[in-house]
Amino acid sequence: MLSIEHIREHPDEVRRALQTRGEEDPITEVLELDAQIRQAITQRDHLNAERNRVSKEVGRMRSQGQEATEEIRAEMRKIGGQADALNQQTKDLGDKINGLLLELPNLPQPDVPVGTGEEGNIIVRQGGEPPIFDFEPIPHWDLGPKLGIIDFERGTKLAGSRFYTTMGAGAKLERALISWMLDLHTLEHGYTEVSLPAVVKREIMEGSGNLPKFADNLYHDEEDDLWLIPTAEVPITNLYRDEIIPANTLPLKYVAQTPCFRREKAAAGRDTRGIKRVHQFNKVEMYKFVDPETSNQELEQLVDDAEDVCRKLGFTYRVLQLCTGDLGFASAKTYDIEVWAAGCQEWLEVSSCSNCTDFQARRSNIRYRAEEGGRPRLPHTINGSGLALPRVMIAILENYQQPDGSVVIPEVLRPYTGFDVIPAKTG
């Protein structure tokens, strides 16, 4: 959520920034409503003050054995009624303003390249060497079933299209990846592991920015109004909802592994083969609550933590900076990490790392104290995958496949898998 004060003081700057994201401009309406609500609040407070004053007077009289006249009581009833009406008005106006603000995305940082979509993204750097094959590497949707470790038909039988099942070495490889990534981030990168609910309340989804605007992409349980998380970012953001984080505790760094549920409605018909785009997948997510002054450095560091996973797995990868038109709703600045998959011949987005500045903190009412006894302020929040499992699985299977159809396990994972190769099936 954007700060109403900021909109009030710099309306044109906000308008311009929203434009670069290709957004509508409800700023004029917000400002009008804001003027109205402030007037109503002032009036209401004056009436309340009057009511409080007289009521105290009545109390004082009563303690001296006198009763309030019916005249006074009638007058106060009237004032009270007016105050209550104005109060209702401020609530309605507040809801309206809030409704508009909740639909507004974060403002891009000044150094974010302006662009309308994917084409505007900039390759910041590349890492790793592309694997060289003396045979034609095959895509994972062929390789997986061939090895007997991915089963698409049975996944579909259970839950429909875009669901899948892994078995044997496939299931174990995923579990090994999860354990290894969590160990890497906790032991070497200083994150604290956290285990979280996979469903959350409506207001939690609002806090992270997924609701009200993106209900379409979420699975929802009607009976209890619970929502399946599309990423661990959602519950982690809200860990400190309605709290004031004490001085000298930032940065707080968390890493969590959760299932992620996405309806992928907008992508209907796209990437239907394989496990690149599915309705349920596991992801290791990194998240930080940081001091606003350091948030951009913290973002760079988090990107490096994610890149470290790619480096250690021996991937060819590239880091993109997203342009204004491609930024996520809550983000002010985002880097994507893509790894090369030799089988399907594609760059796969395995991580998206964003500085959400104070956008989520304001929505979730998370504050911190910069120093002991200081005023509470909004922290910045940083999130990024570290990494998303299915696409990492794709990259490993496709890039490490051998001429005989087997797949070699990257060195770092072997202590976790307990095997160093997924053998080709014979017969």
Add this chain to the structure above:
RNA sequence: GGAGGGGUGGCGGAGCGGUUGAACGCGGCGGUCUUGAAAACCGUUGUUCCGGUUUUCCGGAACCGUGGGUUCGAAUCCCACCCCCUCCGCCA
């Protein structure tokens, strides 16, 4: 799911419907004392919003689980909901 108990400030814990933002204790902060520290004593101690002033500050409003209601006035009475604890039942 059933029965009972409870939700008050950073924590503990009071609070006849009326100068109660809330006694008291602890903690925190400032000060006196001390070579220093402790003890003792004195003072101070939340958050949000509106208006004025504008890095200090002043005035007002709101907040005692949440939302409604009664009343001139509600932490205090009524209703609904949520959460926690104890016991019983069920279950991974």
